[in-house]
Amino acid sequence: MASAKKSTVRTFATKNDLAKKVRTQAIDLLNQQLADSLDLYSQTKQAHWNVKGSDFYQLHLMFDEHAAHVVGWIDLVAERAVMLGGYATGTVRMSAAATTLTDYPTVATTGLEHVTALVDRWSSYAASTRAAIDTADEAGDQDTADLFTEISRQVDMDLWFLEAHLQG
Numbered sequence: 001m002a003s004a005k006k007s008t009v010r011t012f013a014t015k016n017d018l019a020k021k022v023r024t025q026a027i028d029l030l031n032q033q034l035a036d037s038l039d040l041y042s043q044t045k046q047a048h049w050n051v052k053g054s055d056f057y058q059l060h061l062m063f064d065e066h067a068a069h070v071v072g073w074i075d076l077v078a079e080r081a082v083m084l085g086g087y088a089t090g091t092v093r094m095s096a097a098a099t100t101l102t103d104y105p106t107v108a109t110t111g112l113e114h115v116t117a118l119v120d121r122w123s124s125y126a127a128s129t130r131a132a133i134d135t136a137d138e139a140g141d142q143d144t145a146d147l148f149t150e151i152s153r154q155v156d157m158d159l160w161f162l163e164a165h166l167q168g
């Protein structure tokens with residue numbers, strides 16, 4: 001995975017009592033999720049800006065609400081990587097190089113096309129977030145597991161809000 005060397009970009013001494021091995025695994029995981037979060041944010045804003053059709057206004061608002069959630073997660077995830085003695089790899093270029101999400105389709109125009117594109121990406125993000133709970137737990141970092149659990153609950157809710165448009 002692209003994140004394999006993230007923790008070696010830069011590290012800092014810390015009196016945080018988690019073992020270095022635990023922190024290193026958590027930092028890698030956090031930076032991978034940071035990349036996906038930044039990508040998900042920009043893709044959700046892409047839908048917010050470009051959606052067209054009779055459902056424009058409600059989708060425009062909903063996409064922006066979801067993007068605002070991701071902004072909060074970006075900060076929480078990046079800051080946890082740093083507080084563990086790591087270096088947050090959070091520039092647009094860094095996230096573009098490391099993201100696991102697929103590119104946003106520029107052909108998407110209607111509400112359903114944008115919702116479908118976002119469901120694909122949000123469900124991928126939901127899966128990686130849920131996997132991150134277990135990875136952090138197995139690494140021995142309960143706080144990072146808890147952070148991803150908190151994020152996961154809202155991701156599931158936002159995915160429901162998106163998918164409900166396709167289920168009727």
Ligand SMILES: [Fe+2]
Pocket residue numbers: 048064
């Ligand atoms: Fe806006």
